[in-house]
Amino acid sequence: MSMSRLISVNSKRYFSKTSKLHDTHSCKLLIVGGGAGGCTVAAKLANNFKKHEIIVVEPAEYNYYQPLFTLIGGGTKTISDARKPMGQVLPKNVTWVQDAVREFSPKENCVSTGCGHTIKYDFMLIATGLQLNYDKIPGLLDALKQKDSGVCSNYSELYVEKTFESLKRFKKGNAIFTLPNTPLKCPGAPQKAAYIADAFFRKNNKRNNARVIYNTSLPVIFGVKKYADALWKVVEGRDIDVNLRTNLVSIEPGKNVATFENLEKPGETHAVNYEMLNVTPPMCTPNDLRKCRELVNDAGFVDVNKDTMQSTKFDNVFAIGDCASSPNSKTCAAVASQSTVIAANMTAVMSGNKPEAIYNGYASCPLVTGYDKCILAEFDYNLTPMETFPFNQARELRSMYIMKRDIMPTVYWLMLRGYWGGPATMRKFMRLGFA
Incomplete structure (x- = not known):
């Protein structure tokens, strides 16, 4: 089937659902995943390609600004504030295949999808993110499905609104917040939920009857000492x-x-009674990616050069975000910085040159500590602070909370259109060029 046999419904572009299975398609650039990383790089590179030369494979109907889930759980934002239809955030000249990749064949430069399509590519960007394994904790899924169980989670659009409902129903007892013994995205998020719960209980005269507990698998409260202190x-x-x-x-x-x-x-082991239990689920890279041993390391992450984000095994493959092996904190801010590096390096490689742009491991975590306070942590691969503003960010500041609540969501949607690649330029301006 030729690329001209694509159909359009509600401004979305995808392969016809009526076409026979096992069709073969070709593109110059294949992007696997339409989250923050996939959409952003697609936007940065779209003008370099003709229509239909870029294919994005993504099964989800919506793109979510997931950092906003902390505030949704606290009742100050809604799920509709955090999402936009996928067809609205992808560049117009990009073809969206609303499907999932089930098999990677990097030696043959192709992938197979759940609907039976084969897509051949010249270059590929892997941006699958991490999968949430709620089923790995016995009893968790059953508890999440029960309306008044007190069990909730800020990590999924399916359950995040249960957090605020659990806060409102809370009367007395233990309110427990967890961080699992697996890799995870936004490792600061679980404790943010605990701080907001504490603030909610105080605001509603429940704190005297509540014991707020943060149970983390990590040996530290936060990886960067300045912010941990x-x-x-x-x-x-x-x-x-x-x-x-x-x-x-x-x-x-x-x-x-x-x-x-x-x-x-x-x-x-030890057992604890709870009135409220906010669970961060175990996570890993998607099953279909992990089984491609040619692409991933022993932990299941796409094996990349941490500086260039290029695959260590296939020169025409790059990875971005949570699924990449680069040892940075997996945050949305990291994706922003990586996107600029990857766009430059993919352009270079496509032109027959070596990738020279360097990602320094920059990540940011706005640690919301209440309904009007936030510590803005910024750091690099070495866990050295890389603060944008010319003041000490290891303080609870209302200005940083306002930025988290009102400014960062707008910046995110601009990032998906290719207009934001991290605060490096702003940092130089704010600090007059000094470190």
Whole structure:
């Protein structure tokens, strides 16, 4: 079937659902994943290609600004504030295949999709993100499906609104927030939920009856010491219990009991009653990507050069965001910086040149600590602070909260159109060129 046999419905572009299976298509650039990374690089490169020369494979109907889920869980934003239809955020000259890649064949420069299509490419960008494994914790899915179970999660559009409902129904007891013993996106998000819960309980005269607990599998409260020191002061000042190296392993929703393991003493577990349980699920790269051993490392991440984001095994393959092996914190801000580097390096490689743009590991985490406070953490591969503003950002500031709530969502949608590649230029301006 030729590319001219594409059909359009509601301004969305995808292969005809009526076409026979096992059709073969070709493109110059294939982008697997239509999240933050895939959409942004598509926008940055779209003007360099003719219509239909770029194909984006993405099954989802909507693109979500996931960093806003923290505020949705706190009741200050809604799910509609955080999403736009996929057809609106992709460049007009890009072909959207509303499907999922089921098999990668990098030696043959092609992929196969769930609907049976084969797509051949000259170059490929992998931007699949991470998959959420709620099913890996026994009892969790059942608890999430129950309306008044007190179990919720800020990591999925399916469950994030349950967080605010759980806060409102809370009367007394333990409010527990978890971080799993797996790689994850936005590792600061689980504790943000705890801070907002603390603020909500205080605002609604429930705090005296609440024990707020943050159980994290990590050995530290935050990876960058400067911000960790500030966060320890926050939790101590608000009487929030923090248990390091503590991992959720199961839930009994009928009894409101959660079981945790002590990662320092394998096999040692303890059970805790909860009134509210906000769970960050275990995560990994998508199953269909992990099984392609030619592309990924032992942990299942696309094996890339951490500086150029180019595959270490295939010169015509790059990866961006959460699915890449680059050892940066997996955040939306990291994607913004990576997108500029990847767009430059893919353009160079397509022209027969070497990739020379360098990604320094920049990531940012706006650590919301209440309904009007935020610590803006920014850092690089070495966990060295890379602050944009000419003041100490390891403080709870209202200005940073306003930026998180009102400015960053707008910046995100501009990023998806190719207009934002991180704050590097702004940082130089704000600091007059000094480090």
